[in-house]
Amino acid sequence: MKPMQFTVNAHIAFDGDGTVNGMIASARVVAGSLLLTLTLPAGVAHEPLAGRYFLARCVEPTEWARSHDWTLSLRRPLFVAGWRPATVAAGAERWLLTSSQLEDVGVNWLAAQPVDMPINLVGPLGNGFALPSHTRQLAVVSEPARVAALLPLIHAMLDRGGRVVILLQAHNSIEPLLRDLLPLATEVHQEAPGADWRTRLQDALAWADVVATALPAGEMAGLLEAVRTARLRVERGLVHCLADARLVCGYGACLACLTPLANGRWTRACVHGPVFDLADLAVG
Ligand code: FES
Known part of the structure; x- marks a missing residue:
């Protein structure tokens, strides 16, 4: 189902092209992995998320850069590590995303971005883990x-x-x-x-x-x-x-x-x- 159009602020919103824009709340490296906390608009996903991923665009958040800067042309995968609904403000959610590819130049670029930097994402994508009901x-x-x-x-x-x-x-x-x-x-x-x-x-x-x-x-x-x-x-x-x-x-x-x-x-x-x-x- 297409997410409801909702804008928290100019940088936390569903985009008209099917992508979603969020803002970095924190970026840290722990045990060789990038842990990126992002504020996203509410309603990105509600189903189980372990093993699913977003693809992040690694570019400055300007119209010009999005259209012309293809230095890091490929989006980088970030796996879902956590999700807390409505913890920031009405209409916004906190997501924890992770990558183990710290040697990758795109992941490095993401790790170096400051708090409040807008990031454009596609996702969540793929099929994740499902826990069978009998699992104890x-x-x-x-x-x-x-x-x-x-x-x-x-x-x-x-x-x-x-x-x-x-x-x-x-x-x-x-x-x-x-x-x-x-x-x-x-x-x-x-x-x-x-x-x-x-x-x-x-x-x-x-x-x-x-x-x-x-x-x-x-x-x-x-x-x-x-x-x-x-x-x-x-x-x-x-x-x-x-x-x-x-x-x-x-x-x-x-x-x-x-x-x-x-x-x-x-x-x-x-x-x-x-x-x-x-x-x-x-x-x-
Ligand atoms: S990542 Fe392109 S076909 Fe799977």
């Missing part, structure tokens, strides 16, 4: 820079009275700022890559009703092996993965996000993902 024990498998994209799922699980174990692959201990971001009611473990990580991973996979992952592509083969060890087979519906895909256009047009499937075909992660059942992915 959620295991989250990720790394510090990517775990914020799973925060909405973690909160949803805790809200329904379930248990959450978070397993992070990291060489160093978890930054206090990241620990503050993870709900106190969760059980958090951190392990460096190696035998201890594999043991922890197998334990989490054996314990969980549902597993949500946000891992680099290079870690997927190890995940698959651990699932086979812990559960003997890859059960459909058990492990849901946020694909490490390059999200560029968000509409299935550019093919930058092509993702191989277990049936030998390819799919476009931007529209058919970016969250996939591990049983559907070609890994290795």
